[in-house]
Amino acid sequence: MDLSANNKLNIILMRLLDFEVKLLDNPIVEAYIGEYASGKSEVAVNRALWLKGQDRKVTLADLDIVEPFYTLRPIKKHLEEKGITVLAWETKKTMGLGEAGNIIKPELRWVLKREGDIILDIGYGVEGAKTLNLVYGADNHQFLKVIAVLNCSRPMTSTLEDIVEFVKELGRVDGLVNNTHLGDDTDLDTIQHGAELVAKASKMLGIPIIATTAMDRFRISLGETDCAGNPVFYIKRYMPHTFW
Amino acid sequence: MAAKPIEGEKKVFVTGNEAVAWAALAAGAEIMYGYPITPQNEIMHYWTRIAPKYGKKFLQTEDEISAGFTCLGGVLAGRKAFTATAGPGNTLMQEPMSMAEMMRIPSVVVICARGGPSTATVIYSQQETTLTCYGGNGEGLRIVYSTANHQELYDYTIKAFNSAWKYRFPTFVLGDGYQSKMRESLVMYDPEARGIEMVESEPYVLKPGVPGSDRKAAHLRNTYNMEDELYEVIMELVKDFEKMAPEVVEYAVHDCEDAEILLLAHGVVSRAALGAVKLLRQEGLKVGLFRPITLRPFPQEELKKYAQKAKHILVVESAHGQLDKLVKENIYGITTPISPYFRPGVGVTVEEVIQEVKKLV
Numbered sequence: 300m301d302l303s304a305n306n307k308l309n310i311i312l313m314r315l316l317d318f319e320v321k322l323l324d325n326p327i328v329e330a331y332i333g334e335y336a337s338g339k340s341e342v343a344v345n346r347a348l349w350l351k352g353q354d355r356k357v358t359l360a361d362l363d364i365v366e367p368f369y370t371l372r373p374i375k376k377h378l379e380e381k382g383i384t385v386l387a388w389e390t391k392k393t394m395g396l397g398e399a400g401n402i403i404k405p406e407l408r409w410v411l412k413r414e415g416d417i418i419l420d421i422g423y424g425v426e427g428a429k430t431l432n433l434v435y436g437a438d439n440h441q442f443l444k445v446i447a448v449l450n451c452s453r454p455m456t457s458t459l460e461d462i463v464e465f466v467k468e469l470g471r472v473d474g475l476v477n478n479t480h481l482g483d484d485t486d487l488d489t490i491q492h493g494a495e496l497v498a499k500a501s502k503m504l505g506i507p508i509i510a511t512t513a514m515d516r517f518r519i520s521l522g523e524t525d526c527a528g529n530p531v532f533y534i535k536r537y538m539p540h541t542f543w
Numbered sequence: 544m545a546a547k548p549i550e551g552e553k554k555v556f557v558t559g560n561e562a563v564a565w566a567a568l569a570a571g572a573e574i575m576y577g578y579p580i581t582p583q584n585e586i587m588h589y590w591t592r593i594a595p596k597y598g599k600k601f602l603q604t605e606d607e608i609s610a611g612f613t614c615l616g617g618v619l620a621g622r623k624a625f626t627a628t629a630g631p632g633n634t635l636m637q638e639p640m641s642m643a644e645m646m647r648i649p650s651v652v653v654i655c656a657r658g659g660p661s662t663a664t665v666i667y668s669q670q671e672t673t674l675t676c677y678g679g680n681g682e683g684l685r686i687v688y689s690t691a692n693h694q695e696l697y698d699y700t701i702k703a704f705n706s707a708w709k710y711r712f713p714t715f716v717l718g719d720g721y722q723s724k725m726r727e728s729l730v731m732y733d734p735e736a737r738g739i740e741m742v743e744s745e746p747y748v749l750k751p752g753v754p755g756s757d758r759k760a761a762h763l764r765n766t767y768n769m770e771d772e773l774y775e776v777i778m779e780l781v782k783d784f785e786k787m788a789p790e791v792v793e794y795a796v797h798d799c800e801d802a803e804i805l806l807l808a809h810g811v812v813s814r815a816a817l818g819a820v821k822l823l824r825q826e827g828l829k830v831g832l833f834r835p836i837t838l839r840p841f842p843q844e845e846l847k848k849y850a851q852k853a854k855h856i857l858v859v860e861s862a863h864g865q866l867d868k869l870v871k872e873n874i875y876g877i878t879t880p881i882s883p884y885f886r887p888g889v890g891v892t893v894e895e896v897i898q899e900v901k902k903l904v
Contacts (some may be wrong), residue, residue, distance in 0.1 A: 312717050335585070335588075336557070336558055368582075369724070395662075397581040398581060398663070450556060452551075452555050453555065453556060454557060454593075455589075455593075457555065459551075480556065481556045481713070482556055482727060482728050483728070484554070487581060531780070542724070542725070
């Protein structure tokens, strides 16, 4: 066999292998972005824990470099005890947080090179979404999906027009999550109203819906799909514990 | 251009800072002046995102002294204007607000109290109570509403514009970093839809007509030459302030009628105190909460009534005795013992309050 034939065979073998990897064990790599206080971190934490529950290797990365409140830092240890690798600053190791901005933890720059599933929590609205640009390889990563989290009870994303306009401002978005709620005052109508709006926005934007989220307590009344036929991803609230 | 920022009513999920920005819009504010500081920033961020849609304006100045003075300029020109700040920014804001007291300029200032002294933390405290009530080189002739939740931030921001323009004293909404950043649901509404009539603004300068013949000349002063002149002006201001006081004073009481232990707390700390009262009452303990909503003017007579009846008073605050000072000044002569639970720069929980009350039983 000559050299070029050998090379060709190698390439074919590699492609086959690559295909098998894709088929059997593609890593799940997702970046959660969206309006300020839309629930990005809550969805990211719940997604990471769900993946861990499937016995997968999971890294959860805190890429909120603006907001000193409601980040993953306060529950870092708790999540690590559940077997997730959490890349986030420890608050006491930061200096002048919220006063002078923050830098990303150096290891976050290379987070996409890690093995296994990677969930990126990217905070602070449209401006925060640009933090993804600081992550090496984010622009051409094979498996990365950028997911916009939408809460239609947030005043700036409460009408169809506003949602469509807002998602366009975010730049690249590969999927939408309807995370419509009113905190403790959430009821079924709140969630379904969000599901309807996000479904319409999805059509206008040509971006698929990944899921509707709902608190565990709606499991019986809401079931497996929302009124628009999208799957419901049931979550627990971890973020109220992360105020500071 | 959209007609009204909020039509009728709308239930939403927001941070406290957003509640303030929307409330200012609903109240008909025309311009915000500001300089960034945590935890206030999102009031500016959301104002600048929403306000242009309704033809409203924003000016970012070079510091808080300028933000305060430009705000007064806006008001003198007849605009409903406001500003918002925190901590060291609140310190700088006192000079313009002193001028507002002297010249009776109805400015509205939202304070998101953070840790002090100096830069300290961006998080939270109740250490701006004294500063907000009595800052500046004057007599503290201002209205200060201390809010406890998002609905109140919304309600009292609207009310602040009306109180300011009705009584012509600078008016503060005193929140804190916790309220700024917390997320809660609230009902936003168009004040008109609830029958709240907004007081019209009017210019202090460039009024129509010829000064001296059609109208009195506008003579706006914050400088006087003689001691006697100043004395007369101050006494007139104080008289007006005291006349206004009974009309604006606000407070909330919970289980105070038969309370043997009376808790005193304001702002977000009153939520922890209220939680404690509810649980302690279930245990059969006679505990009540008195919460001043206006810290300036202070609900003096109302507090005296309950303070006199109680066997013990517990002052709970996230500062080292700033509310305590107000309480003692206002109930002077009443001999009920007062105990402190001071947590400067730190949040207070229901459990802690319960523990402190039990030490007194």
